[in-house]
Structures are given as structure tokens and as C-alpha cells.
Amino acid sequence: MKQLLIILLAIAVLLSGCNPIDDIGGNDTIIIPPDNGSLEFRFILPEYKIPKEDIHRISLSFAYSADSMYKSQFFRKVNVSDFQDVYTLFFLPDDYYYVAVITCSCEGDTCLNGGFPGGRFGMKHNFNRFSIEKQKTLVIETHFQ
Amino acid sequence: MNRSVSILCWFGFIVLACNSCNSDLDLIDESSYRPVVYCLLNPKDSVQYLRVSRSFVMHVNPEGQEISPDSLQLKADFYAYLESVNIDGSRHIYYFELTDITRRDSGMFPQDGLVVFRTHCPVEGGKEYGLYVNFPSLPLLVAGTITAVNPVDILDPNPLPGREITFLEDQGYTVRWTRSVKFAVYQPVIRFIYLEGDILFQVRKQVEILQPMVFGDTEIAIITSYLNGSGFIDDLVKNLTPPDSGQRRKIIGFDLLLNCGGPELAVIARAGTNAVASFTGLDEYSNLDGAVGLFSSATYTGVYNNRFSDITINYLAVSQKSRHLGFLRTDEDFKP
Numbered sequence: 001m002k003q004l005l006i007i008l009l010a011i012a013v014l015l016s017g018c019n020p021i022d023d024i025g026g027n028d029t030i031i032i033p034p035d036n037g038s039l040e041f042r043f044i045l046p047e048y049k050i051p052k053e054d055i056h057r058i059s060l061s062f063a064y065s066a067d068s069m070y071k072s073q074f075f076r077k078v079n080v081s082d083f084q085d086v087y088t089l090f091f092l093p094d095d096y097y098y099v100a101v102i103t104c105s106c107e108g109d110t111c112l113n114g115g116f117p118g119g120r121f122g123m124k125h126n127f128n129r130f131s132i133e134k135q136k137t138l139v140i141e142t143h144f145q
Numbered sequence: 146m147n148r149s150v151s152i153l154c155w156f157g158f159i160v161l162a163c164n165s166c167n168s169d170l171d172l173i174d175e176s177s178y179r180p181v182v183y184c185l186l187n188p189k190d191s192v193q194y195l196r197v198s199r200s201f202v203m204h205v206n207p208e209g210q211e212i213s214p215d216s217l218q219l220k221a222d223f224y225a226y227l228e229s230v231n232i233d234g235s236r237h238i239y240y241f242e243l244t245d246i247t248r249r250d251s252g253m254f255p256q257d258g259l260v261v262f263r264t265h266c267p268v269e270g271g272k273e274y275g276l277y278v279n280f281p282s283l284p285l286l287v288a289g290t291i292t293a294v295n296p297v298d299i300l301d302p303n304p305l306p307g308r309e310i311t312f313l314e315d316q317g318y319t320v321r322w323t324r325s326v327k328f329a330v331y332q333p334v335i336r337f338i339y340l341e342g343d344i345l346f347q348v349r350k351q352v353e354i355l356q357p358m359v360f361g362d363t364e365i366a367i368i369t370s371y372l373n374g375s376g377f378i379d380d381l382v383k384n385l386t387p388p389d390s391g392q393r394r395k396i397i398g399f400d401l402l403l404n405c406g407g408p409e410l411a412v413i414a415r416a417g418t419n420a421v422a423s424f425t426g427l428d429e430y431s432n433l434d435g436a437v438g439l440f441s442s443a444t445y446t447g448v449y450n451n452r453f454s455d456i457t458i459n460y461l462a463v464s465q466k467s468r469h470l471g472f473l474r475t476d477e478d479f480k481p
Binding site for chain 1: 263300301303305306308309310311316318319321368454456
């Protein structure tokens with residue numbers, strides 16, 4: 001009886017043991033610089049009837065006004081990659097505009113059928129206004145047509 | 146009688162002692178040299194090269210000593226071959242032959258005899274190769290085996306219409322490429338390209354900026370290296386002098402070249418970067434039996450015609466650090 005109790009106790013300890021995987025991720029807390037707010041930009045590539053590896057992120061740019069945005073006068077451009085979905089940036093509290101652009105590199109008329117204007121290397125834009133508040137994180141996720 | 150024999154013996158001993166052999170101890174024995182063999186297999190080339198020379202000893206400071214021009218020349222006859230090992234265990238032999246006897250600029254040793262050997266041997270990444278150099282007259286067999294590196298693909302940057310790259314003091318760029326072999330050494334090189342001149346005549350120029358070496362020791366399929374923006378601008382300023390009076394420069398873009406060396410080169414490079422560490426004993430590291438030198442594999446790849454963003458171009462044109470280099474802004478052009 002005593003042995004059974006010890007075995008049960010040992011099993012209980014093992015089952016409630018620490019899960020090391022939880023610690024591997026580390027602390028994801030972002031330290032926002034003083035007087036700044038942060039933007040977590042989730043540049044999600046849309047699902048089309050196109051091989052996913054043929055859709056590419058082209059640019060992610062920020063402007064101070066709608067006028068500047070239309071004139072492509074950006075104050076910041078992020079180095080985008082097809083291997084990175086989330087981009088974290090810091091801004092002073094204010095209103096800003098972003099433009100995210102994707103393209104398609106399929107051959108033939110696949111891109112055209114996927115809705116990319118002009119077919120191959122045609123571009124789709126996603127833009128909007130956003131506001132940054134001091135010491136707060138804003139999350140934006142792209143939605144392409 | 147006994148006295149006479151004794152005197153004779155003593156006399157004989159003295160004569161022998163005085164005429165005993167005089168043998169100088171030759172610390173630098175000519176026959177003590179070692180062959181020096183270098184061979185880097187390139188999976189992107191169907192022709193592989195081999196250089197065979199010999200080691201020698203320098204007695205004093207090289208600048209104050211006249212060195213015999215054939216100090217590096219190995220005069221012994223030899224033949225060399227590569228052996229590739231196929232997956233099914235079968236082997237194929239490729240013999241090296243003399244390339245040419247063109248005079249080569251080899252620094253302190255300008256000598257016709259310093260020639261290179263070559264063989265037609267397509268190299269496949271991940272395949273095992275053996276190098277053998279046989280000196281029948283010595284006799285000596287130099288041997289080494291390696292597994293050739295796999296070619297690498299650069300994933301980022303990936304130039305696409307509309308995609309630009311921004312370098313600023315506080316903004317760098319992450320280069321990504323596929324892993325070659327588990328342990329390898331990589332070195333990215335940025336080739337910065339620009340036009341220099343005036344409105345009438347411009348010359349395309351370039352400057353290559355070496356980036357720090359990256360030692361891959363991982364099973365992860367993608368290797369990343371962050372190119373520091375501030376470091377890139379500093380290197381550009383260091384490598385470029387201001388243009389002549391009346392000349393300006395227009396930034397075109399950059400190529401990214403990536404060199405990849407096998408585990409043997411990685412060991413050598415690692416030893417070099419740890420010059421003050423205990424690794425320095427690897428000065429004479431060699432993976433060849435019977436020789437010094439190296440048998441390894443190396444490959445390279447590149448991504449060309451990458452564009453800088455207008456933010457980077459304008460920053461390089463107007464910033465305190467780089468404006469003396471004469472770069473044009475995006476809204477400027479060459480003037481007469």
C-alpha cells in the first residue's frame with residue numbers, strides 16, 4: 001500500500017512537471033522607447049488560387065498625410081521579405097498613413113486570374129490611416145481584395 | 146716495450162682525436178621541406194584547379210633577405226588525381242594536367258614554374274571527393290577527402306519590380322540564404338554600383354564592401370545575417386574618395402554576392418578570427434595527410450540589380466557623413 005502511494009505520488013510529480021517548451025519562446029514584451037508608441041504590422045499574404053510562393057511582399061511604406069501617400073513621398077520604408085509576416089515599428093504619437101503592396105510572379109495568365117491587374121508583376125495595394133498613442137501598441141493586419 | 150706501445154697508443158689516440166670527423170649540424174635541411182597543396186573544389190565549375198609547391202624556411206626578416214626564386218618550387222615528379230565516390234560506392238578518377246606555364250604574379254616569387262594544374266571534373270554538392278598527389282621518387286602520397294558543399298540560394302534580397310531596400314543609420318537589412326552544409330563559412334559582399342561623371346560623360350563604377358563572415362553550424366534550412374545600416378554607410382565612406390571637381394555620382398543599386406566555404410575553410414577562417422584565443426595553434430592546420438595546405442570546397446552565388454529606396458539615396462546625398470562623396474538626390478541629374 002505504501003509502495004503504491006509512493007508510485008502514485010511520483011507519477012503525479014512527473015505529470016505536473018514543468019514544460020520546458022513554454023520557456024523557449026522567451027519574453028516577447030516589446031520595450032517601447034519613451035514618448036513613442038508601437039505598431040505591430042501583420043503583413044499577411046492573401047489566399048488566392050495561385051501558388052503561395054508566387055505571391056510576394058513588395059513594399060510597406062509610411063507617409064504623414066494622404067497627399068504625401070498619393071505622391072509616394074514616404075518618410076519610412078520597411079525592408080519587407082517573403083519570409084517575415086510581422087513588422088514592429090515605433091512612431092511618435094500622431095496620425096499616419098501606410099501602403100502595403102504585393103505582387104504575383106506566376107507565368108501565363110495565372111496572376112490575371114488571381115486578380116492582379118495586368119497579370120504578372122501586377123500590384124495590389126492596401127492602404128489606410130492609423131493613429132499611434134504614446135506607450136501603446138497598435139495592431140494592423142492587411143486585407144487585400 | 147710496454148712503454149713504447151703505450152706511447153704509440155697515446156700518439157695514435159691524439160692523431161685520431163685531432164682528425165676526427167667535422168660534421169656541421171645543418172638545421173635547415175633541404176630535404177626537410179614539405180609539399181604545400183591547395184585545392185578548392187567548386188560545384189559551379191566543371192574544371193577544378195590544384196596548386197602544388199613546397200614549404201621553405203626563412204632565416205631572417207623576409208624584407209632583408211634575398212629569396213631564391215625557386216624556393217617554392219617543388220622539383221620532384223608527381224602525379225595528382227581526384228577521386229569521386231558515387232552513392233553506389235563506385236569511384237571515378239580524374240587526373241590533373243598542367244594548365245599552362247604563363248608567368249604568374251605571385252608576389253615575392255615571380256617564377257615561371259609556379260603553375261597550376263587542372264582537371265575536368267564536375268563536382269556535385271554533398272558528394273565525397275578524394276585528392277591524391279603521389280611523389281614516387283620521395284616516396285610520398287599526399288591524401289585528403291572531403292564532402293563538397295551544396296550550392297546556396299539567396300532568398301533575401303530577391304529583386305522584384307517595385308521592391309527596394311532601405312539602408313539608414315538606424316535601419317539595416319536581413320539577408321537570408323539556404324544552408325549549404327551543416328558547418329560552413331559564408332561571407333556576403335555588397336557591390337555598390339554608381340555612375341560618375343558630368344552631363345556629357347559618365348563612367349559606371351563599383352566598390353565592393355566585405356561584410357563580416359558568418360559561421361553556420363546548424364540544421365536550420367535558412368541562415369540569416371543582419372547587415373547593419375550604420376556599418377554599411379561607414380564602410381561606403383571609408384571605401385570611396387570624393388569625386389574630382391565638377392564630377393557627381395548617381396547611385397544605380399547594388400549586387401549581393403555570397404561566398405560559401407566548406408567545413409575545412411570554416412576551421413581556417415575561425416582560427417583567423419580568433420587570433421588572440423587559444424585557437425591560434427591552427428596556423429598550420431591542414432586536412433591533407435603528408436602535406437600542408439588545404440583541400441576543401443567553395444562556391445558562390447549572387448543576386449544582382451537590387452535597388453535602393455529613394456530614402457537611402459537622398460540620405461547618402463545630404464547626410465553630414467556622406468555628402469562629400471557627391472551623390473545626386475533622386476530629383477537631381479548630372480549638370481554640365
